[in-house]
């Protein structure tokens with residue numbers, strides 16, 4: 136049985152008379168859930184480590200845990216018990232919402248048209264650069280709490296609305312603070328290549344990331360000030376092309392980060408092929424992935440992180456989830472919570 140923070144989700148059918156207890160053993164506080172259904176009881180005791188220890192008929196489980204004492208009783212009548220959800224792609228640290236852009240979108244403007252006109256990510260960057268660390272932490276904390284209430288127990292959290300070193304580090308420190316203080320798992324992603332900063336070319340931005348951002352990140356990782364797991368790039372026409380993406384991802388990998396990037400979202404970029412070649416852990420979006428890209432990802436065991444809310448909101452075609460699964464690609468899901476796609480929950484639209 137997988138841990139509650141694991142990727143698999145199992146549903147227990149709600150049934151009448153379902154009860155659960157918390158129990159205290161000599162070693163740890165554990166929970167003992169009891170599902171009583173037409174004479175059959177299923178008791179999944181949950182230990183402090185988050186793992187379900189056993190599932191079975193009540194009498195079997197009771198005799199197995201006979202020495203344990205119950206701490207409290209939780210009535211789960213009409214409810215179901217399910218492990219925590221993993222949200223594999225979010226942009227939750229920012230200031231400057233983009234509600235005003237919805238009117239432009241409804242009038243027919245595309246995501247890239249708004250971006251190229253200086254809005255979109257640029258708008259959020261402007262506000263995030265001006266925000267204090269405290270302001271960012273307060274709103275981030277509130278968003279994480281809402282995600283947790285919606286069932287997510289592990290959330291991948293990206294920087295990427297700083298673009299300059301100072302603000303990217305501010306965002307990563309905010310993520311680190313939450314990682315240490317909140318009751319939710321966090322996988323932290325440096326996304327300094329989320330967009331080309333105003334006044335720079337993509338090549339200049341790439342050089343800045345490789346020569347300045349990544350060495351500083353490595354220093355802070357080594358001193359234990361921050362813990363970053365992944366590196367991300369928005370590999371897209373008009374943002375970072377395949378060559379720049381390759382340079383940044385390779386440099387990130389060389390500093391010990393896992394590759395987890397945006398690819399093949401609005402245009403076919405051969406991002407999937409690149410990710411597979413570089414040993415990427417995951418690639419997100421993939422609405423425009425090629426057949427060869429799907430095959431390469433399956434072979435390389437590179438996970439596809441699909442973001443149905445985003446495809447819906449941006450009116451993109453939905454990614455080929457069934458085809459990917461049939462080809463043997465690992466498929467994960469993300470809410471893609473960001474100021475453009477305001478979705479906290481993995482199980483429903485906002």
Ligand SMILES: N=CN[C@@H](CCC(=O)O)C(=O)O
Pocket residue numbers: 226255256259369397400445471473474475476
């Ligand atoms: N596509 C690029 N990045 C985000 C959107 C970020 C934003 O628009 O603020 C995404 O994953 O959908």
